[in-house]
Amino acid sequence: MFGLAIHGGAGTLPRADMSPERESEYRAGLAAALAAGFSVLDGGGSSVEAVTRAVAALEDDALFNAGRGAVFTLDGRNELDASIMDGATLAAGAVCGLTRIRNPIELARAVMERSEFVFLSGAGAEEFAASRGFEFVDGDYFHTAARWRQLERIRGGDGGVSPLTISHVGTVGAVALDSSGRLAAATSTGGMTGKRFGRIGDSPIIGAGTYADNRSCAVSATGSGEYFIRLGVAREICNLVRFKGMTIQQAADQVIHHELEDLHGDGGVIALTPDGQSAFSFNTPGMFRARISEGGTMEVGIYSDEK
Amino acid sequence: MFGLAIHGGAGTLPRADMSPERESEYRAGLAAALAAGFSVLDGGGSSVEAVTRAVAALEDDALFNAGRGAVFTLDGRNELDASIMDGATLAAGAVCGLTRIRNPIELARAVMERSEFVFLSGAGAEEFAASRGFEFVDGDYFHTAARWRQLERIRGGDGGVSPLTISHVGTVGAVALDSSGRLAAATSTGGMTGKRFGRIGDSPIIGAGTYADNRSCAVSATGSGEYFIRLGVAREICNLVRFKGMTIQQAADQVIHHELEDLHGDGGVIALTPDGQSAFSFNTPGMFRARISEGGTMEVGIYSDEK
Numbered sequence: 057m058f059g060l061a062i063h064g065g066a067g068t069l070p071r072a073d074m075s076p077e078r079e080s081e082y083r084a085g086l087a088a089a090l091a092a093g094f095s096v097l098d099g100g101g102s103s104v105e106a107v108t109r110a111v112a113a114l115e116d117d118a119l120f121n122a123g124r125g126a127v128f129t130l131d132g133r134n135e136l137d138a139s140i141m142d143g144a145t146l147a148a149g150a151v152c153g154l155t156r157i158r159n160p161i162e163l164a165r166a167v168m169e170r171s172e173f174v175f176l177s178g179a180g181a182e183e184f185a186a187s188r189g190f191e192f193v194d195g196d197y198f199h200t201a202a203r204w205r206q207l208e209r210i211r212g213g214d215g216g217v218s219p220l221t222i223s224h225v226g227t228v229g230a231v232a233l234d235s236s237g238r239l240a241a242a243t244s245t246g247g248m249t250g251k252r253f254g255r256i257g258d259s260p261i262i263g264a265g266t267y268a269d270n271r272s273c274a275v276s277a278t279g280s281g282e283y284f285i286r287l288g289v290a291r292e293i294c295n296l297v298r299f300k301g302m303t304i305q306q307a308a309d310q311v312i313h314h315e316l317e318d319l320h321g322d323g324g325v326i327a328l329t330p331d332g333q334s335a336f337s338f339n340t341p342g343m344f345r346a347r348i349s350e351g352g353t354m355e356v357g358i359y360s361d362e363k
Numbered sequence: 364m365f366g367l368a369i370h371g372g373a374g375t376l377p378r379a380d381m382s383p384e385r386e387s388e389y390r391a392g393l394a395a396a397l398a399a400g401f402s403v404l405d406g407g408g409s410s411v412e413a414v415t416r417a418v419a420a421l422e423d424d425a426l427f428n429a430g431r432g433a434v435f436t437l438d439g440r441n442e443l444d445a446s447i448m449d450g451a452t453l454a455a456g457a458v459c460g461l462t463r464i465r466n467p468i469e470l471a472r473a474v475m476e477r478s479e480f481v482f483l484s485g486a487g488a489e490e491f492a493a494s495r496g497f498e499f500v501d502g503d504y505f506h507t508a509a510r511w512r513q514l515e516r517i518r519g520g521d522g523g524v525s526p527l528t529i530s531h532v533g534t535v536g537a538v539a540l541d542s543s544g545r546l547a548a549a550t551s552t553g554g555m556t557g558k559r560f561g562r563i564g565d566s567p568i569i570g571a572g573t574y575a576d577n578r579s580c581a582v583s584a585t586g587s588g589e590y591f592i593r594l595g596v597a598r599e600i601c602n603l604v605r606f607k608g609m610t611i612q613q614a615a616d617q618v619i620h621h622e623l624e625d626l627h628g629d630g631g632v633i634a635l636t637p638d639g640q641s642a643f644s645f646n647t648p649g650m651f652r653a654r655i656s657e658g659g660t661m662e663v664g665i666y667s668d669e670k
Contacts, residue, residue, distance in 0.1 A: 141593075146593045146594065146626065147593070148592065148593050152484065152563075153484060153485070153561075171560070172589070173558075173560065173562045173589060174588075174589040174592045174593065175562065175563040175564075175568075175592060176560045176561050176562055176563070177459065177460060177484055177485065177561035177562075177563055178460070178484065178485055178561045179561065180559065180560040180561020180562065181560060181561050183559075183560055183561075184559075184560040251480075252487065252490075252491075253478070253480065253483045253487040253488060253490055253491040254460075254483050254484035254485045254486060254487020254488050254490075255480045255482065255483055255484075255487065256459075256482040256483070256484055257482075261482075261568060261569075261570070262568075262571070262592050262593060262595070263568070263570040263571065263592075263595040263598060264569070264570065267595075281481075282479070282480060282481040285455065285481045285482060285569050285570075286448075286453045286454070286455050286481065286569060287453065288569070288570040288574075288595065288598045291570060291595045291598055291599075292598075292602075295599075295602045295606060296606070299602060299603070299606035299607050300606050319453065
């Protein structure tokens with residue numbers, strides 16, 4: 057048995073703003089990323105490799121807010137964060153403030169597997185990348201016209217559009233269970249449009265945006281990161297499973313629909329247990345998501361009223 | 364009722380290397396910081412203010428690895444991290460990679476109280492500090508000859524000295540309960556001697572080095588930060604209290620003496636509950652620590668065989 061679920065961010069575009077063509081592109085991007093991760097698992101590969109490949113595929117897809125297509129900081133740059141965790145060993149790697157690494161999730165994985173550290177930041181993280189032979193890209197690589205227009209709307213103080221609608225959409229993540237029973241989780245993001253002051257969100261925070269522990273579950277989160285850090289969302293879900301005996305769906309719903317809502321935070325999670333149970337939970341109008349269900353069927357969703 | 368506990372790092376100097384004069388200085392530094400926090404609580408002040416004042420006192424004391432007296436990075440700089448959390452509201456603030464802020468804990472608190480963010484990094488965090496009118500100091504302010512010698516021993520590959528002995532000692536933290544029943548926790552550090560690549564440890568990670576939640580407890584941690592991040596030590600202790608009904612001492616010991624030791628990590632924690640129970644737990648030969656016990660008596664300790 058193995059399993060895989062991915063997300064491409066919570067807080068969808070309103071249906072009215074989503075053309076059929078754009079919606080098809082999102083669904084195709086999710087399906088392609090799911091297939092990339094699934095082919096690893098289907099070939100007997102590890103959950104760590106599966107989440108890396110699924111997240112890298114979403115980073116490469118300019119529709120999502122990670123890697124190419126990341127949102128802009130207030131001063132017009134792309135600063136990328138990512139993290140990964142191996143549920144079998146509790147090994148973890150995280151990076152933040154990257155500006156020149158094509159696939160931040162691959163650098164997070166190198167931190168986990170090839171360094172004595174867990175969390176590297178900014179220019180120092182890129183110095184580590186250079187020491188590991190990573191290829192660097194120009195900042196232009198990440199630039200997309202759509203994200204630039206979003207920055208200009210934020211800079212112009214567009215109060216008619218919710219921050220989640222125009223900025224948080226598109227953080228990406230994956231959770232996987234491989235045929236050896238090992239869980240893994242990974243998350244990657246450009247953060248929030250118009251961020252400043254070297255802001256770090258929940259995506260690279262082990263325990264907030266990402267957690268995996270074979271004793272409970274693997275979780276990747278997306279949403280208003282400050283609330284996710286304060287609640288330690290990913291870890292909280294794992295602990296509700298481990299210490300309270302909740303099902304994965306109960307635990308995810310408890311954190312997203314009660315604890316997060318009590319603080320007026322928005323977002324969602326994907327989660328997966330060692331026995332292959334998966335859960336989606338979000339309190340936004342939608343979450344870009346996909347999973348391979350137990351029968352091997354692929355399921356892709358955007359809105360909350362889809363199965 | 365109110366309560367206060369502080370630490371100045373786990374992993375003490377061997378007793379043989381600790382002169383009576385040096386030991387007295389450490390004990391006096393701990394007592395002064397405890398008094399600084401206690402006077403806030405005794406005057407009816409908040410737990411957030413009490414932990415801020417206690418930690419700032421330790422940052423100002425060159426014996427401890429936070430603020431002045433911080434350890435050096437491999438390239439000979441001081442990069443400071445800190446975080447703070449309010450258990451009544453789950454508000455939190457954190458900063459990392461600071462090089463010019465005298466009291467990092469005060470900047471973490473400003474992030475918590477005066478920004479829309481939780482976690483700010485590096486030059487961006489200092490830009491925020493400037494916008495809030497913080498005073499900047501020269502990098503020389505943090506420099507001490509003792510820490511420079513430790514860097515030179517690390518650079519020279521001194522394999523006869525454990526990293527904990529010569530580098531981790533001195534992260535500082537505080538947990539407090541005020542007369543309104545509000546918990547708070549704060550942690551500040553220079554990190555580990557010889558760190559590189561923009562390494563971030565557990566001290567500024569909400570859920571790892573610092574956590575406070577009035578439903579369970581307040582925790583500040585110190586030790587080999589990578590392990591503390593992977594386990595989410597501070598949050599884990601709170602969850603064992605909240606979900607498993609453990610006492611604060613049982614929960615702290617479970618995480619430090621079982622979960623942390625299973626991963627071969629070293630360090631310790633201080634913790635405090637809403638009903639005024641405090642706990643110290645560490646698996647190193649000692650932890651610099653102090654608390655006001657329930658009867659109002661001050662207790663200062665370094666080694667594990669002290670009460």
